[in-house]
Amino acid sequence: MPVSEQGGVTTWRRRTTGQSLVRWFGWLIGLAVFLYCWQQISAATTWFFVRDAPRIAGDIWSRATPPRWEYIAQLGRPIWDTLNIATLGTLISLLLAVPVAFLAANNTTPSRLFVRPIALLIIVSTRSINSLIWALLLIAIIGPGVFAGVVAIAIRSIGFCAKLLYEAIEEIDRVQVEAITATGASRWQVMAYGIVPQILPAFAGIAVFRWDINIRESTVLGLVGAGGIGLQLQSSLNVLAWPQVSLILLVILAAVVLSEWVSAKVREAII
Structure with a gap:
């Protein structure tokens, strides 16, 4: 753990400045990759069907209940x-x-x-x-x-x-x-x-x-x-x-x- 003194006060730091920069750069790269992947997925997705999914799910649920118990044979x-x-x-x-x-x-x-x-x-x-x-x-x-x-x-x-x-x-x-x-x-x-x-x-x-x-x-x-x-x-x-x-x-x-x-x-x- 790095130690630095500022005005006679000892400051404990978990990482050096270089390590912090590398860490933040890694997060930046990860965010950029995520945004790129999300853009590709979004371009290939028909969002109308996604927005309509709750209604379709409710309709299927109403059709599927109650189960056809006699079919179990x-x-x-x-x-x-x-x-x-x-x-x-x-x-x-x-x-x-x-x-x-x-x-x-x-x-x-x-x-x-x-x-x-x-x-x-x-x-x-x-x-x-x-x-x-x-x-x-x-x-x-x-x-x-x-x-x-x-x-x-x-x-x-x-x-x-x-x-x-x-x-x-x-x-x-x-x-x-x-x-x-x-x-x-x-x-x-x-x-x-x-x-x-x-x-x-x-x-x-x-x-x-x-x-x-x-x-x-x-x-x-x-x-x-x-x-x-x-x-x-x-x-x-x-x-x-x-x-x-x-x-x-x-x-x-x-x-x-x-x-x-x-x-x-x-x-x-x-x-």
Whole structure:
């Protein structure tokens, strides 16, 4: 903290004059960028529709209430498909993410020069593309349906699970590994008895957390034809059946709340 004396009085300053100028210049640059971006967005926005949005929202709300409760009988299979998409996709991703994580971790990869970069590339590539994009690509390849949704969720989840898991592997207690290695254990024995027991809690937490996320993502995959309750939502939106839309949204909300409660209970049991 800089100190200056003026008239015999000591003045404490948080920053020097140069630091203050740099700070204010940074704020000025940020403000200029914000104004430029706002100008571009404003030029591409039809403000009439924005001003009219409250009236349109009120009109849709009046059309969507009350929900069409008798339609719930047709949502049993779609919501079950949605849960299956999330669950099977998560299980498949975990089976594939575990070996990728061990190949990506510094302390378990067989080659930091060749194997680890490939594993990291898999992690980055699967995480960088949204599940909806994967679903669109897979629908073009294997056709629409639940299977495309399962594969899309699985591919999207590989990078997420592998990244968190390989970070957990790199943070293990090396003393335990060294102790088991000193007994003459093989590489696989060291992994089974020295590494796996340490990462099991993290693995269980990652699995539950990702399943909870996949429940949310799988509800919208039907919008692009990948099955689940999103397909019913898209059909209702196409015919402007707003009472059905409001009911579907309530069912989705209930499913998400239930998955959140289940995942919280499982995490409490693990921790």
